[in-house]
Amino acid sequence: DVKVTQSSRYLVKRTGEKVFLECVQDMDHENMFWYRQDPGLGLRLIYFSYDVKMKEKGDIPEGYSVSREKKERFSLILESASTNQTSMYLCASSLVSPSLNQPQHFGDGTRLSIL
Amino acid sequence: KQEVTQIPAALSVPEGENLVLNCSFTDSAIYNLQWFRQDPGKGLTSLLLIQSSQREQTSGRLNASLDKSSGRSTLYIAASQPGDSATYLCAVKGGSEKLVFGKGTKLTVNP
Numbered sequence: 001d002v003k004v005t006q007s008s009r010y011l012v013k014r015t016g017e018k019v020f021l022e023c024v025q026d027m028d029h030e031n032m033f034w035y036r037q038d039p040g041l042g043l044r045l046i047y048f049s050y051d052v053k054m055k056e057k058g059d060i061p062e063g064y065s066v067s068r069e070k071k072e073r074f075s076l077i078l079e080s081a082s083t084n085q086t087s088m089y090l091c092a093s094s095l096v097s098p099s100l101n102q103p104q105h106f107g108d109g110t111r112l113s114i115l
Numbered sequence: 116k117q118e119v120t121q122i123p124a125a126l127s128v129p130e131g132e133n134l135v136l137n138c139s140f141t142d143s144a145i146y147n148l149q150w151f152r153q154d155p156g157k158g159l160t161s162l163l164l165i166q167s168s169q170r171e172q173t174s175g176r177l178n179a180s181l182d183k184s185s186g187r188s189t190l191y192i193a194a195s196q197p198g199d200s201a202t203y204l205c206a207v208k209g210g211s212e213k214l215v216f217g218k219g220t221k222l223t224v225n226p
Contacts, residue, residue, distance in 0.1 A: 092159075107158050
C-alpha cells in the first residue's frame with residue numbers, strides 16, 4: 001500500500017513565523033501535491049511538483065513556497081504565517097502516467113493554527 | 116474552467132438503505148474521475164477511479180458510474196452501514212495531473 005506521511009497532525013504557530021510542513025511518500029512517486037481544505041471552499045491546490053526540484057503553482061500559491069530536494073519528500077513553506085493560513089493542509093502523491101490514469105494518494109493531513 | 120458539483124451537501128439515511136451520491140462536472144474532456152472518502156479530521160482515502168473510457172467500477176458494496184458526455188458520475192452504496200458515515204468527494208482529472216474537487220457530500224447512516 002502507498003504510504004504518504006505528513007510530519008505533524010496538529011501544529012500551532014504564531015503570526016509572522018516561518019512554518020515548514022513536511023510530507024514523505026514511500027512509493028517512488030514522481031508527482032507530489034499540496035492542498036489546503038477549508039469549510040465551504042473544498043480542496044484547493046497550492047503547489048504541485050512533478051520531479052525533484054521541479055514545481056508548478058496551483059490555484060492559491062500566494063504566501064507559500066515549496067521545496068523538493070529528494071523524490072520522496074515535498075515541503076510546504078509558509079514564509080511569514082498569517083491568521084488566514086489557518087487551515088487543514090493535505091499532501092498527496094501519484095505516479096506519472098502517459099494516460100494520466102494513476103490515482104492520487106493522500107496523507108492524514110496537518111491541522112495548522114496560526115495565532 | 117472545470118467546475119465539479121456534488122448535490123446534496125448532506126444526506127442522512129437509515130442503516131440498510133441503498134443510496135446514490137451524485138457528482139457533476141462542466142467540462143466533459145476528462146481523463147478520469149476519482150471518488151474519495153474523508154473521515155472527520157482525516158485525510159482522503161481513494162475508493163474508486165474510473166477512467167474516461169470506462170462506464171463503471173465496483174469495489175465491494177460500492178459501484179461508481181461515469182457518463183462523460185453528460186458530465187455526471189454516481190456513487191452507489193449498497194446496504195449502508197453506520198461505518199459508511201463520512202464525507203464523500205469526487206474529483207476529475209483533465210489535461211494535466213491536477214485534480215478538480217467537488218465540495219463533497221456528508222453522509223450519515225443512522226443505526
